[in-house]
Amino acid sequence: MTPSTPSESTPVPVVRPTLVTPIDRIDREEGAPRYVAQAIKGSESARQQTAEAVYSQALRLAQTVMEKAQTSEEITGREIHQTIDDIIRELTYENSELLNFACSQVVEEGNSTFLSAKLVNKTILAVEIGIGKKMNKSKLFQLGMASFLSDLGISQVLDVINKNQVLTDEDWAKIREIPYKTVEILKRVPDLDQVILTVAQESHERADGSGPLGVKDLQQLDEFSRIVAVIDVFEALTHDRPHRERLLPHEAMKTILEEGSKFESEVLRLLIDRIGVYPVGSWVRLSNKEIAKVVGSNPGQPLRPRAKIIFNEHGETLEEPLLIDLAKNLSLQVLQPVSDEELKKFATKSS
Known part of the structure; x- marks a missing residue:
């Protein structure tokens, strides 16, 4: 089902039976902060309805943010906060329908919409990995924001991204400039957490030194950067692009694991553990x-x-x-x- 787009003023509905216990707590027995959710599971249709509304609103927001990045209009972090909160809420309540949207083809390809979907899909997948790492709500929020904003530089190379033919060396050179263009865009966003700029700079690094910065020791990178690096590749492989067709999720997993030495092993383990060899929607x-x-x-x-x-x-x-x-x-x-x-x-x- 392709999510419909809610109106600008329509709040995201939460269709769910009575919730039990606060969703933010400290698990003192394990001695570490945990962001957990406990809920009486609603019907499948209710979960899908809520996930559809959250995904649709996030997609609309991503489209707006991408357009602002392209035209140098002001982007404010405040307009993104509620969407990140909605995504965190649904994933901590184990709403697998939201993962279904992130892992499936739910938007028409061949236009800029797939770029907006890329921002949303990466955010959903990154937050799911963060939950697997038992991050607290504050860290999940930072991770979600960093993932959502990590590729805005794409808006400056749309001529390459929208090509429906094999990319040339010159095209790839422009793509490698995306992190730098993203940082320049984010510098115009007021009161932005420094870690978001860091992730934009680092998330294309690989352990073989092939990234724009040439970093080989992944432990020198921020934890969020190491997560977004893996998620970015998985999202790209599992969704169509104008110049190529997508891989099935299990094929994408195989491809990433074959190049596993380029990524942090713990993140790869969590990708398999949380998303599965056969992700939701397969x-x-x-x-x-x-x-x-x-x-x-x-x-x-x-x-x-x-x-x-x-x-x-x-x-x-x-x-x-x-x-x-x-x-x-x-x-x-x-x-x-x-x-x-x-x-x-x-x-x-x-x-």
């Missing part, structure tokens, strides 16, 4: 030949996600989708991912 064939859509991950068991069975072994749509947790139902396992082309065949067969 389609998979189960060992009983049925086709299911992944609706949630199981931290610590990346190969055994939660899924919703949609098609039976003959490719026919079930009257009622069946929710299944592969971490609990050990008689089933993921056999293989389902490609977009194969999925279209099932949809056509069932229509």
Whole structure:
């Protein structure tokens, strides 16, 4: 489902049953601040409705911010704060539908909208990693802001980004200038936390020294920069760009792991743990030949996600989708991912 865009004045609705306990607390037994959420899970439709509203509003905001960056209009951090808070709230309440939007194709490609989606998707994925690192609310907020604003320099090289052909060496040279252009834009934002500028400068660094700054020791980089570096690559690989088609999520995971020495191993571990080998929104064939859509991950068991069975072994749509947790139902396992082309065949067969 493609999120609709709410009006400028419409607040993001929160459709959820009664919440229990504050969402910010200190876990004294573990001796570390934790940002946790406990809630009675609402219906699937309620979670999707809330996630759709949050994603839509974030997408609209990102479009506005990108346009301001392109035209040198003033950007204020205040206009972004509520959106970051909304994303943190939904992810700490384990609303996997928001991850579904971030990991799936939910906007039309071939125009500047995909750049806005890039900002939003990176923010959602980065915050999810931050939750996995047990960051408190303050750090999650900083991480979300840093991720959201880390690539505004793209607005200055749209001629390259929107090319629908293989990029040349000259094009890549312009892309490598994005961090510097981003920093120049962010310097005009009043009262901006220094860490946001730092992430904009550092998040394209790699352990092989191929980044713009040539840094090889990743421990010299800010913790947020090391997170955004991995998330940026994963988001780019799993979404279409004008000059190439996207990879399926498991293919993107494989690609990143093959180049794992370029990134911090702890962040890679959390990417697999929190997002899963089969991220939310992926389609998979189960060992009983049925086709299911992944609706949630199981931290610590990346190969055994939660899924919703949609098609039976003959490719026919079930009257009622069946929710299944592969971490609990050990008689089933993921056999293989389902490609977009194969999925279209099932949809056509069932229509």
